[in-house]
Amino acid sequence: MVVVESAGLTDVGMKRKGNEDALFYDDELKLFVVADGMGGHQAGEIASDLVVKTMKDYMVRFSKKGEVEELADSDKTLSKDANRLISGINLSNQVVYQAALKKRAFQGMGATLSAVYFSEDTLIASNVGDSPIYLIRNQEIEALSVTHTVIAEQIALNQNQNSRFGKEYSHMLTRAMGVDETVNPDICELQCFKGDSLVIASDGLTDKISAEEISKIAQSKRPAKACRILVDMANQRGGDDNITLIAIKVKQVLQQRKGMMNRISRFMRKG
Amino acid sequence: MPMLTLRFKKDEKNLGDFVVENGKSLTIGRLEDNDIVIEDLAVSGHHAKIDSVGDKFLVTDLNSKNGTLVNETLISHPRWLRHGDIIIIGKHYLVFAYTSEEDQPEDVHTPLQDTMIRDTEQFRNMRGNSRAHPQSRHGTEKEPVGVLSFLAGGEGEIELTKKLTKIGKNVSSDIVISGLTIGQTAATISKRPNGFYLSYVGGFSKPKVNGDTVKESVQLNQFDTIALGSLKMQFLIKE
Numbered sequence: 001m002v003v004v005e006s007a008g009l010t011d012v013g014m015k016r017k018g019n020e021d022a023l024f025y026d027d028e029l030k031l032f033v034v035a036d037g038m039g040g041h042q043a044g045e046i047a048s049d050l051v052v053k054t055m056k057d058y059m060v061r062f063s064k065k066g067e068v069e070e071l072a073d074s075d076k077t078l079s080k081d082a083n084r085l086i087s088g089i090n091l092s093n094q095v096v097y098q099a100a101l102k103k104r105a106f107q108g109m110g111a112t113l114s115a116v117y118f119s120e121d122t123l124i125a126s127n128v129g130d131s132p133i134y135l136i137r138n139q140e141i142e143a144l145s146v147t148h149t150v151i152a153e154q155i156a157l158n159q160n161q162n163s164r165f166g167k168e169y170s171h172m173l174t175r176a177m178g179v180d181e182t183v184n185p186d187i188c189e190l191q192c193f194k195g196d197s198l199v200i201a202s203d204g205l206t207d208k209i210s211a212e213e214i215s216k217i218a219q220s221k222r223p224a225k226a227c228r229i230l231v232d233m234a235n236q237r238g239g240d241d242n243i244t245l246i247a248i249k250v251k252q253v254l255q256q257r258k259g260m261m262n263r264i265s266r267f268m269r270k271g
Numbered sequence: 272m273p274m275l276t277l278r279f280k281k282d283e284k285n286l287g288d289f290v291v292e293n294g295k296s297l298t299i300g301r302l303e304d305n306d307i308v309i310e311d312l313a314v315s316g317h318h319a320k321i322d323s324v325g326d327k328f329l330v331t332d333l334n335s336k337n338g339t340l341v342n343e344t345l346i347s348h349p350r351w352l353r354h355g356d357i358i359i360i361g362k363h364y365l366v367f368a369y370t371s372e373e374d375q376p377e378d379v380h381t382p383l384q385d386t387m388i389r390d391t392e393q394f395r396n397m398r399g400n401s402r403a404h405p406q407s408r409h410g411t412e413k414e415p416v417g418v419l420s421f422l423a424g425g426e427g428e429i430e431l432t433k434k435l436t437k438i439g440k441n442v443s444s445d446i447v448i449s450g451l452t453i454g455q456t457a458a459t460i461s462k463r464p465n466g467f468y469l470s471y472v473g474g475f476s477k478p479k480v481n482g483d484t485v486k487e488s489v490q491l492n493q494f495d496t497i498a499l500g501s502l503k504m505q506f507l508i509k510e
Contacts (some may be wrong), residue, residue: 078433078435137488146464189464190435190463190470191362191488231473255472
């Protein structure tokens, strides 16, 4: 079992009127979600809110029922928990997509989604869009998310050729929640260790603050304090966009005790 | 400990003796960061390496430009080293020899040991449909494929198609190994956006990568050797 401590914070920033970001974090459920909405007339707010709420409801349903049936469309390359998370993402996508179809004002709305979910002893990170998920382990910071923007994908395809696209493309997404009937999230699952820190953010934060700065603060401060400091920093540097982040610290990873060697090891520890 | 003696082909001049230790890896190449540096433009930056696997030693060509020969045969797969083997790299050669007083591993001479890595193409066809979709539903872009090639404790290769591959005693593991000291899930390999990582999970036996014990998590690099209990594997990335 994994024990985590987390905190989250969202801020409208210095320039925008509304906040199109949404977030959800729960140490018991071990689900952490950030969504960054897009679309005019408050539609962006609706989209990100729908994504986060649907994710939460779906995962709560699973955790309450305990062991549930295998998912029909499960991906064999993923664990059961990762499949659940993917199903939640697919459902959220459908909810936003259907809402956008129903109301004219909602046409073209969408959102990014970045989620972290802890299973028995692993962490699962999945994302759609450009809201980063960072893992900080042994003083090193690494992105567990894949950036789905025109520029990032262009660079990934052709590393030598410098981007042909100008700055106006920097936030043009190649994948988003709610714009299509189906969605294609990137996902990874890895062993989780005591002392790991994770940060999920919207680009309003990461446009202003470097990964190294995030790494330093996330490691040295408790989650709530880290969130406050990072949001204030982004605002001091202009706060051009909404700023949102969730900071998570892994406090403990308890191994399931099974098998003979474990019984012997426990016995020896007692003696 | 066996010894590698580096000589220049032309005049057979001895350019150095290198001890090959149990549990340690040696790299051979043109660049300074190798254990055995050969200053010759025909030698790749990182040309080949020697790994210790159990009580035996293995030579692997690191996709070098001009290749590595053992006893005048170009090696395409990692190869076990025997007393008196000659490794040829460019205009140099290395003689692998045990010192006279030490015991040589016995089973190194059995021909079976040389063919433990099965022809991948054939093996893939054989397994054919039995495997899950090689490409998940996530897009069609070409991703590098991680492969584990058995050196001991199994045969053939395993493609790391899963996001998380489990190794352990539990029957639901992707790679099942037995042993009193092996954990139910002993180790996992996860596919992350920037590569493959091996993590220790539980049990008395901790995995070793290139002879170094893994206590938490390490990134896997091309041709790394992984040891856990009786299991010995080599990690490969195929584009």
